[in-house]
Amino acid sequence: MWELARKLGILVLTVSVVLSFGNPRGETKKGNSSYQSPSPLPWFQPFLFSIRDQLPSQHSSSLEYDFYREKCPHAEQIVRSTMRQLFSDRPSIAPALLRLVFHDCFIQGCDASVLLDKVKGDNSEKDAIPNKSLKGFDFIDIIKAKLEEACPVTVSCADIVVLAAREGIVLAGGPFYPLFTGRRDSTKYFWDLATNELPSPSHNISQTLASFGKRGFNERETVSLFGGHSIGTVHCKFFKDRLYDFRKSGMPDNSIDPGFLLFIRKRCMEKRNNINTSALPEDDTEPGMNMDEERQPSGFDTHYFRSLLQGRGILFADQQLMAHEKTAELVKAYASDSSAFRRDFGRVMIKLSGLNVLSGSQGQVRRNCSMVLP
Ligand code: HEM
Numbered sequence: 022m023w024e025l026a027r028k029l030g031i032l033v034l035t036v037s038v039v040l041s042f043g044n045p046r047g048e049t050k051k052g053n054s055s056y057q058s059p060s061p062l063p064w065f066q067p068f069l070f071s072i073r074d075q076l077p078s079q080h081s082s083s084l085e086y087d088f089y090r091e092k093c094p095h096a097e098q099i100v101r102s103t104m105r106q107l108f109s110d111r112p113s114i115a116p117a118l119l120r121l122v123f124h125d126c127f128i129q130g131c132d133a134s135v136l137l138d139k140v141k142g143d144n145s146e147k148d149a150i151p152n153k154s155l156k157g158f159d160f161i162d163i164i165k166a167k168l169e170e171a172c173p174v175t176v177s178c179a180d181i182v183v184l185a186a187r188e189g190i191v192l193a194g195g196p197f198y199p200l201f202t203g204r205r206d207s208t209k210y211f212w213d214l215a216t217n218e219l220p221s222p223s224h225n226i227s228q229t230l231a232s233f234g235k236r237g238f239n240e241r242e243t244v245s246l247f248g249g250h251s252i253g254t255v256h257c258k259f260f261k262d263r264l265y266d267f268r269k270s271g272m273p274d275n276s277i278d279p280g281f282l283l284f285i286r287k288r289c290m291e292k293r294n295n296i297n298t299s300a301l302p303e304d305d306t307e308p309g310m311n312m313d314e315e316r317q318p319s320g321f322d323t324h325y326f327r328s329l330l331q332g333r334g335i336l337f338a339d340q341q342l343m344a345h346e347k348t349a350e351l352v353k354a355y356a357s358d359s360s361a362f363r364r365d366f367g368r369v370m371i372k373l374s375g376l377n378v379l380s381g382s383q384g385q386v387r388r389n390c391s392m393v394l395p
């Protein structure tokens with residue numbers, strides 16, 4: 022029985038992978054309609070060949086489609102239903118987990134190292150400065166607890182992170198994309214890397230492209246990944262340097278649209294008064310503002326790219342996408358072509374989710390995502 026289901030699954034995956042990689046004009050599945058009941062399209066036949074050869078990254082070649090089909094057949098279903106429940110109360114789970122995937126996978130690969138609590142006296146990735154505002158650890162724990170109930174010490178935290186993030190993206194209105202599973206969890210964390218290697222919000226476009234290029238992302242993939250900033254919140258401390266005295270010039274960053282400058286200055290002041298602290302806080306009490314502050318209702322879409330066209334990018338690194346010919350061209354293209362963005366975003370998320378994974382007998386499967394298995 023599951024043999025059939027498995028074949029069907031592989032079929033769907035092949036079709037999707039081909040859509041994403043082999044057929045640049047193809048459409049990816051949109052919204053949540055096809056997500057509810059993925060079914061093979063009629064023209065799949067020519068594409069029934071090795072899925073793995075299609076994958077962009079050698080790293081993920083050790084993963085499998087539906088890795089848990091025997092040991093925990095409902096694993097993905099459990100992640101999905103738990104995410105639905107959590108999302109209905111707290112839609113902020115979607116951006117939180119998307120950011121978590123980015124931070125986990127960018128540092129030494131998708132190995133759940135980002136989830137580890139520090140061991141006494143040491144610093145973990147959670148403590149690294151750029152990671153301080155990461156959220157979603159509690160959500161991962163809730164999902165993990167459900168999976169532990171169903172199949173103890175079987176589903177890795179690294180798989181949970183990528184699967185949960187994918188569900189979050191779909192719930193927020195983004196594209197569905199198929200994922201291989203079988204990631205294993207790291208037994209250590211990488212504080213130095215997390216501190217030094219995560220891209221900074223004040224990086225210029227060359228620095229950003231270099232940092233993404235180092236992980237194998239080209240310009241197109243980098244720009245589509247930035248589309249992740251169409252959801253979620255951002256705190257003033259990450260862009261306040263742009264507002265008044267940019268790089269000691271005595272002037273605001275002149276790449277900000279003047280109207281938008283007044284708007285975000287005001288927002289940051291309001292926030293400051295609301296929480297009644299004299300300085301923009303380094304702690305996490307500042308509530309932050311929406312990435313798409315002026316757009317209601319918010320959701321996963323291409324408005325991010327349209328705001329960049331208008332000088333309304335929030336982080337310096339966001340707006341810098343307009344400062345380079347190739348990336349600016351891509352921003353323009355995505356701004357007016359939502360299906361191109363959705364296709365590319367799904368594709369690049371598969372790639373991100375497969376970066377430098379551990380598999381087979383490497384690493385371990387944790388019981389508690391914040392702790393290495395003793
Ligand atoms: C140069 C690259 C990037 C930089 C410098 C950067 C920086 C930031 C910063 C400073 C925040 C605000 C955090 C806060 O105030 O709490 C943020 C939020 C976020 N980032 Fe990025 N980011 C980058 C790339 C990405 C990528 C590639 C993704 C995913 C595809 C991503 C997804 C998110 C999401 C979803 C949020 C909102 C988080 C939430 O609301 O919980 N970012 N990012």
Ligand SMILES: *[C@@H]1O[C@H](CO)[C@@H](O)[C@H](O)[C@H]1NC(C)=O
Binds near residue numbers: 051
């Ligand atoms: C997704 O589902 C919601 C409610 O379940 C619905 O309102 C929305 O129109 C759907 N979106 C798409 C693109 O199908």
Ligand SMILES: *[C@@H]1O[C@H](CO)[C@@H](O)[C@H](O)[C@H]1NC(C)=O
Binds near residue numbers: 225226228
């Ligand atoms: C980006 O910043 C780096 C480091 O500060 C600098 O060397 C480089 O010239 C800058 N590039 C651009 C295009 O501004």
Ligand SMILES: *[C@@H]1O[C@H](CO)[C@@H](O)[C@H](O)[C@H]1NC(C)=O
Binds near residue numbers: 297
């Ligand atoms: C804010 O701070 C001022 C002065 O420190 C204080 O008088 C006021 O009660 C505070 N407001 C709130 C809401 O805490």
Ligand SMILES: *[C@@H]1O[C@H](CO)[C@@H](O)[C@H](O)[C@H]1NC(C)=O
Binds near residue numbers: 389390391
């Ligand atoms: C997981 O480990 C952390 C310590 O790193 C502990 O605080 C937490 O209670 C543990 N969670 C569960 C469910 O055992």
Ligand SMILES: CC(=O)N[C@H]1CO[C@H](CO)[C@@H](O)[C@@H]1O
Binds near residue numbers: 221259
């Ligand atoms: C990503 C990020 O916010 N990096 C900042 C962390 O904090 C240090 C100093 O506190 C800044 O120099 C980084 O830019």
